[in-house]
Amino acid sequence: MSKIEDEVCKKMQARAETGLSKYGTTMERTDLTTLEWLTHAQEEVMDLTVYLEKLIQTHRGLRRDVCWWCAGKLNWQADHDKEDLMGEEGIVTHLHCTACNASVEYISQEEE
Numbered sequence: 001m002s003k004i005e006d007e008v009c010k011k012m013q014a015r016a017e018t019g020l021s022k023y024g025t026t027m028e029r030t031d032l033t034t035l036e037w038l039t040h041a042q043e044e045v046m047d048l049t050v051y052l053e054k055l056i057q058t059h060r061g062l063r064r065d066v067c068w069w070c071a072g073k074l075n076w077q078a079d080h081d082k083e084d085l086m087g088e089e090g091i092v093t094h095l096h097c098t099a100c101n102a103s104v105e106y107i108s109q110e111e112e
């Protein structure tokens with residue numbers, strides 16, 4: 001196995017020990033119905049989805065200089081008054097991808 005699988009195995013062992021000390025039972029328990037096991041599994045997947053969304057949003061926030069098309073680095077070019085370009089309050093920010101030459105334009109929107 002790789003170090004990754006080794007680390008996962010260690011964590012599963014630690015988690016089993018935590019479960020035993022916290023709940024006094026193991027996965028060999030027989031007191032839950034199939035439906036209860038399915039419900040537990042569904043709840044774990046729902047939690048996982050929330051954790052993944054959190055990480056996706058955090059990653060996007062940290063990597064705001066990455067081109068959507070090619071993952072190249074975006075360089076800031078200019079900020080303009082939205083009033084001058086569109087006759088509305090706000091800011092228009094222009095970015096340029098150093099890898100694929102894409103132009104990116106962020107346009108602020110009024111809060112509703």
Ligand SMILES: [Zn+2]
Pocket residue numbers: 067068069070071072097098099100101102
């Ligand atoms: Zn690009």
